[in-house]
Amino acid sequence: MKESFLKIGTAADGKFFWKRLLYTLCFVMFCVIDQRTKTASGLDGLIETFREVTGIVLACIIFSHYKWTDFVKYKWIYAVWGIVSVAGVIGAFGGGGRYLGMGRYPFLNDRIAILANVVIWGFILMHTFIQVVLEKKYPKLNRKMLIVWSIMMVLMIVSRSHYIWPFCYMVMFGCFYFTGFTVDEQEDLWQGCLDGIILSFILFQGFCCVFRPYDMERYVGIHNNCNLNGLYYLTVLAAVFTKILYLTRKHASKWLKVFYWLLAGVVLSFLFMTIGRIAWITAFVLGLLFLGFLNWILQKKQFVRNGMILVLCAVLMFPITFGATRYLPPVFHHPIWFWGEWREDKVHSWDPWNSEKYIDMDELLDTAFGRVAGGVKSLLEHSPFAIKADAAEAVSAEDASRLKTAVFSPEQEYDDFLVRSTIYQYYFTHLNWRGHPYEEQGFQLFWDYWIGHAHNIFLQYGTDFGIPVMILFAVLIVWGSTVCWKRIRKQASTADIAALYYILIPAVFGLLEYSWGVGSLSITMLFLAWGRAMQEET
Numbered sequence: 001m002k003e004s005f006l007k008i009g010t011a012a013d014g015k016f017f018w019k020r021l022l023y024t025l026c027f028v029m030f031c032v033i034d035q036r037t038k039t040a041s042g043l044d045g046l047i048e049t050f051r052e053v054t055g056i057v058l059a060c061i062i063f064s065h066y067k068w069t070d071f072v073k074y075k076w077i078y079a080v081w082g083i084v085s086v087a088g089v090i091g092a093f094g095g096g097g098r099y100l101g102m103g104r105y106p107f108l109n110d111r112i113a114i115l116a117n118v119v120i121w122g123f124i125l126m127h128t129f130i131q132v133v134l135e136k137k138y139p140k141l142n143r144k145m146l147i148v149w150s151i152m153m154v155l156m157i158v159s160r161s162h163y164i165w166p167f168c169y170m171v172m173f174g175c176f177y178f179t180g181f182t183v184d185e186q187e188d189l190w191q192g193c194l195d196g197i198i199l200s201f202i203l204f205q206g207f208c209c210v211f212r213p214y215d216m217e218r219y220v221g222i223h224n225n226c227n228l229n230g231l232y233y234l235t236v237l238a239a240v241f242t243k244i245l246y247l248t249r250k251h252a253s254k255w256l257k258v259f260y261w262l263l264a265g266v267v268l269s270f271l272f273m274t275i276g277r278i279a280w281i282t283a284f285v286l287g288l289l290f291l292g293f294l295n296w297i298l299q300k301k302q303f304v305r306n307g308m309i310l311v312l313c314a315v316l317m318f319p320i321t322f323g324a325t326r327y328l329p330p331v332f333h334h335p336i337w338f339w340g341e342w343r344e345d346k347v348h349s350w351d352p353w354n355s356e357k358y359i360d361m362d363e364l365l366d367t368a369f370g371r372v373a374g375g376v377k378s379l380l381e382h383s384p385f386a387i388k389a390d391a392a393e394a395v396s397a398e399d400a401s402r403l404k405t406a407v408f409s410p411e412q413e414y415d416d417f418l419v420r421s422t423i424y425q426y427y428f429t430h431l432n433w434r435g436h437p438y439e440e441q442g443f444q445l446f447w448d449y450w451i452g453h454a455h456n457i458f459l460q461y462g463t464d465f466g467i468p469v470m471i472l473f474a475v476l477i478v479w480g481s482t483v484c485w486k487r488i489r490k491q492a493s494t495a496d497i498a499a500l501y502y503i504l505i506p507a508v509f510g511l512l513e514y515s516w517g518v519g520s521l522s523i524t525m526l527f528l529a530w531g532r533a534m535q536e537e538t
Helices: 018-039 046-063 068-072 075-093 108-134 143-158 165-177 183-211 226-249 254-274 277-298 303-332 361-381 384-393 397-403 416-429 457-465 467-491 494-509 521-534
Strands: 443-446 449-451
Touching: 018 046, 018 183, 018 226, 018 521, 046 108, 046 165, 068 075, 068 108, 075 108, 108 165, 143 165, 143 457, 143 467, 143 521, 165 521, 183 226, 183 254, 183 303, 183 494, 183 521, 226 254, 226 277, 226 494, 226 521, 254 277, 254 303, 277 303, 277 467, 277 494, 416 443, 416 457, 457 467, 457 494, 467 494, 467 521, 494 521
Parallel strands: none
Antiparallel strands: 443 449
């Protein structure tokens, strides 16, 4: 089977797959949502609006499965909801908004997105109810896993967190799980997922090579935070690895496979430039799995050989990647900043192309190897007992909050183990059964650094929603990974490989960082991957 470039929307026989094209665009939009919810100012409602758009995009995916005859059959039910929706929208904008709870949403664009979600998901909820309860049409699901997922979501909803998104995600993804996508639709969905994420990377990095000068040692790319950027690159890397495995299994064109191998080298180069150690570790885990799966598909023991090819691709593409990142933006010289980025020491349009503000290769390598050396030094200097003793000598986080002072002095900033142990100790000791609202969390670690999250996704879910949710979240991570792993060993399907990757990314990356909650691409992909794991094999 010969594959065309990116394989967007077209089958091997030339037949146009409009659903695959739709899914590709939807996943590009998920990437845009991830970027905008993390980089918008918060002063114009864009963060809230794009966060709500997640529901609209997922609704498009679900609607693609429906047929017009499904709605005509129960047209009066849908007609009544349509009339109620029109009346509700008119009332919301005609003075009745305060009675509908619109007063808590100050931005017009956010209110429009919320109302659109209510109307759209009203139709989907009714249709799902009719299909599941009245017509008994729904996919065969792993009921035990679905029950555990449902209990976790309910506990998140009734927790003290005050977050609304768990309720929204339970409705959205619950309907998604009960939508009876055909085998072809599922193939199109996951191929569209891979194509959309890869396409977003090409578009985003093209934007960066015009408008985002490289003026910080830890490259932030399309984001304003290097860890967020690293998490996005990991999502792209998983898509590229899965695409290579798919093309290998389908015996695609040699040159197309060469393109994706080199693209993997490009993504690995960008990951290196973020200088995120947990991102590097996660990429290493993804790479090991990729090489193992490749051996499985080829039925050849070429783990070391393929690993050396992957390293070679990264080595070959790194100078090109760095050169494009460093030298192309000065050609256009129209820098764009996101929220909180503007500073005088950033590159401005009047700075020359060889300004000292730009990062050169030596600075990048010195910072990268310096962070590695610093981590190793901290590891060698501390035993678990020493960490505990050092942390005890500092001001406790509780006393720091009470006295409005910092836990550590600036000199202790570079002691990674001391900092992390203090953060984890604080959040672990504050775990309870129903979680905490956001305003009850965090402490002042340094005079200029407020700790606002637990730097661990499991601990953060426990802090937000309570100990039972933290346990169930970990159970679902392990359960979903195990199910996907067993299926991959049987047939190495694209969907199961992608699902395993997207369950592992927030789990491994989240060991030392948080995956930034609602609207994040990694969390959206996690919920989609859980849906894949819940599906029973037919």
